[in-house]
Amino acid sequence: MSLIRLAFLSLLNRRGTALLTVFCIALSVALLLGVEKIRNSARTSFASTISGTDLIVGARAGDVQLLLYSVFRIGDATNNITWESYQEIAKRSEVEWIVPMSLGDSHRGYRVVGTTAGFFDHYQYRKDRSLRLSSGVVFDDLFDAVIGADVADALNYQVGSPIIVTHGTGPTGSGHENRPFRVAGILDRTGTPVDKAVHVSLEAIKAIHVDWRSGARVEALDIPEERIRAMDLTPESVTAVLVGLKSRLQAFRFQRFINEYEEEPLTAILPGVALTRLWSLIGVAERALAVISIMVVFTALVGLVSTLLASLQERRREMAILRANGARPLHIAGLLITESGLLTLLGAIAGFTLVYAGLIGLTPWINERYGLSLEIEYPSAYEMTILAGIVVAGFIAGLIPAWKAYRTSLADGMTVRS
Amino acid sequence: MSDAPARDHVLQIENASFVWPDTGFALDVTDFGLEAGERALLVGESGAGKSTLLSLICGVLRPSSGSIRVGDKDITALRSSALDRLRADTFGIIFQMFNLLPFASALENVLLPLRFAPTRRVEAPREAAANLLIRLGLPEDAIHAKAGTLSVGQQQRVAAARALIGSPPIVIADEPTSALDKDTAAEFMTLLVQEMTRSKAALLMVSHDERLAGHFDRVIPLDSIARSTRKSVA
Numbered sequence: 148m149s150l151i152r153l154a155f156l157s158l159l160n161r162r163g164t165a166l167l168t169v170f171c172i173a174l175s176v177a178l179l180l181g182v183e184k185i186r187n188s189a190r191t192s193f194a195s196t197i198s199g200t201d202l203i204v205g206a207r208a209g210d211v212q213l214l215l216y217s218v219f220r221i222g223d224a225t226n227n228i229t230w231e232s233y234q235e236i237a238k239r240s241e242v243e244w245i246v247p248m249s250l251g252d253s254h255r256g257y258r259v260v261g262t263t264a265g266f267f268d269h270y271q272y273r274k275d276r277s278l279r280l281s282s283g284v285v286f287d288d289l290f291d292a293v294i295g296a297d298v299a300d301a302l303n304y305q306v307g308s309p310i311i312v313t314h315g316t317g318p319t320g321s322g323h324e325n326r327p328f329r330v331a332g333i334l335d336r337t338g339t340p341v342d343k344a345v346h347v348s349l350e351a352i353k354a355i356h357v358d359w360r361s362g363a364r365v366e367a368l369d370i371p372e373e374r375i376r377a378m379d380l381t382p383e384s385v386t387a388v389l390v391g392l393k394s395r396l397q398a399f400r401f402q403r404f405i406n407e408y409e410e411e412p413l414t415a416i417l418p419g420v421a422l423t424r425l426w427s428l429i430g431v432a433e434r435a436l437a438v439i440s441i442m443v444v445f446t447a448l449v450g451l452v453s454t455l456l457a458s459l460q461e462r463r464r465e466m467a468i469l470r471a472n473g474a475r476p477l478h479i480a481g482l483l484i485t486e487s488g489l490l491t492l493l494g495a496i497a498g499f500t501l502v503y504a505g506l507i508g509l510t511p512w513i514n515e516r517y518g519l520s521l522e523i524e525y526p527s528a529y530e531m532t533i534l535a536g537i538v539v540a541g542f543i544a545g546l547i548p549a550w551k552a553y554r555t556s557l558a559d560g561m562t563v564r565s
Numbered sequence: 566m567s568d569a570p571a572r573d574h575v576l577q578i579e580n581a582s583f584v585w586p587d588t589g590f591a592l593d594v595t596d597f598g599l600e601a602g603e604r605a606l607l608v609g610e611s612g613a614g615k616s617t618l619l620s621l622i623c624g625v626l627r628p629s630s631g632s633i634r635v636g637d638k639d640i641t642a643l644r645s646s647a648l649d650r651l652r653a654d655t656f657g658i659i660f661q662m663f664n665l666l667p668f669a670s671a672l673e674n675v676l677l678p679l680r681f682a683p684t685r686r687v688e689a690p691r692e693a694a695a696n697l698l699i700r701l702g703l704p705e706d707a708i709h710a711k712a713g714t715l716s717v718g719q720q721q722r723v724a725a726a727r728a729l730i731g732s733p734p735i736v737i738a739d740e741p742t743s744a745l746d747k748d749t750a751a752e753f754m755t756l757l758v759q760e761m762t763r764s765k766a767a768l769l770m771v772s773h774d775e776r777l778a779g780h781f782d783r784v785i786p787l788d789s790i791a792r793s794t795r796k797s798v799a
Contacts, residue, residue: 473653473681
């Protein structure tokens with residue numbers, strides 16, 4: 148009878164506590180792997196918030212700042228790009244497509260983005276996914292709005308719902324209530340800031356501001372809608388511009404061209420680079436999560452050790468029988484280490500199964516609900532390393548009860564005096 | 566090895582003393598030998614030092630002076646790992662009760678010593694173990710039953726088979742029949758002696774039941790070979 152079989156039979160004999168221990172380890176392993184999966188997918192989702200866009204151009208600003216206000220709609224631009232510069236850039240031969248964005252208004256806390264229909268064609272996320280409408284159409288009329296999935300859900304809007312845009316992005320901006328919009332389309336959920344935006348046409352942004360001067364509405368002007376519709380609604384400036392180039396290889400050269408643009412101070416960023424830089428700032432939380440789940444695994448191993456130690460007293464008879472039949476104290480120690488390792492191995496396998504079963508069951512729901520890009524993949528080498536590490540740690544944890552059993556079996560010999 | 570004992574002595578004790586440190590109970594064994602294939606019954610009052618003597622013989626306790634020879638080795642001079650190996654190879658041991666790993670089958674319990682004692686390994690060990698169990702009167706359907714589910718009488722038969730497997734030169738039995746009723750005890754003894762004859766092992770049994778004397782070559786009162794004293798401890 149091998150040591151492993153002996154350990155297995157002995158564990159089977161104490162299957163109640165053994166199962167609890169395995170369960171405990173399984174849960175901690177599942178937590179560790181689950182956190183790892185979510186961490187990875189959060190990082191991937193974040194890094195692919197915007198893709199397919201080669202450059203983002205704005206007024207002179209820091210990389211992260213430009214990324215924050217243009218893509219994440221956090222904070223405000225300090226300056227705009229003149230329409231002339233925009234046209235200048237658009238005319239360049241390297242440019243395949245260009246999408247302007249005008250920011251600065253909001254609707255019940257959700258940012259309003261003035262843009263062109265090209266935005267819906269060219270904005271991509273998660274490598275190559277494009278925006279899709281779940282209902283309605285892209286702007287048809289001057290006062291049409293296309294809203295993100297979160298906006299539609301939170302405010303319970305359908306196609307046709309009216310929208311009043313507020314001037315400014317603060318909670319108490321005065322309104323554009325004289326120029327109501329109508330929801331024309333609702334976008335599918337993307338897991339990106341697009342979900343939280345109200346998109347209107349660039350002309351509409353101009354239109355709701357025609358009777359405004361110096362940041363305040365001039366009541367006396369009150370221009371009727373028919374006259375506005377007849378006006379030239381070309382904006383004087385835009386807040387940021389998304390640029391797609393004919394060749395990616397030109398990105399660095401084109402970035403330098405923008406950064407050295409002489410007519411006005413501009414900044415161009417490569418979205419991927421800026422996203423990575425931003426993640427390195429906010430990724431601390433993600434690392435904290437990883438540390439916590441490692442602590443949980445450690446706790447489970449401590450539990451394993453204490454369970455094994457507690458079992459030693461009632462197993463002195465078993466040890467004495469083994470000793471009487473020729474087992475040396477080292478065999479007894481080996482038995483305890485084998486047990487500990489076996490429990491951890493079982494726990495690791497169970498935890499692993501738990502995570503993958505959970506993934507298979509819940510992934511569609513999680514992705515739909517939280518816009519994460521969880522994917523069911525073969526376990527990575529990294530995950531296997533984690534698992535192997537835990538099992539090795541389990542064997543090492545067995546050293547403590549093994550040492551205790553070694554001492555006890557030496558002292559007890561073949562007879563248990565109790 | 567000029568003072569080696571007579572060849573046919575598998576066990577020889579001379580002037581071995583031991584004192585339990587906690588109780589001050591002391592045992593001095595002046596002279597005791599066991600010949601190959603001999604069956605000896607050691608009788609004495611409880612508390613007279615029988616278990617202490619067995620522990621000395623098996624090398625679990627070490628005497629403070631004197632010598633204990635097992636085969637041609639003085640075990641008092643052996644390191645504990647060598648002693649462990651010698652014990653596994655030389656002795657089959659049967660306790661009063663609770664001899665078996667309750668979670669393993671009867672057969673697996675019998676095979677247990679072979680795992681640790683290379684010199685006792687036999688060919689086709691499972692068959693050998695099963696045959697031994699059957700000869701010792703274990704019902705065939707009990708061979709693969711968990712030891713914990715067997716009756717006390719059956720458990721002692723399994724323990725006997727385990728002590729005998731691989732034919733160790735000495736079988737030590739510490740009151741193996743005390744937990745059995747009279748008839749079961751008699752049957753157990755008959756079968757055990759039969760197997761002892763077959764394996765040619767020496768049997769040293771400790772008991773306070775002198776009625777078992779008929780199964781043995783020699784009955785040795787403990788006080789004829791050893792002196793026990795109780796020293797006062799501070």
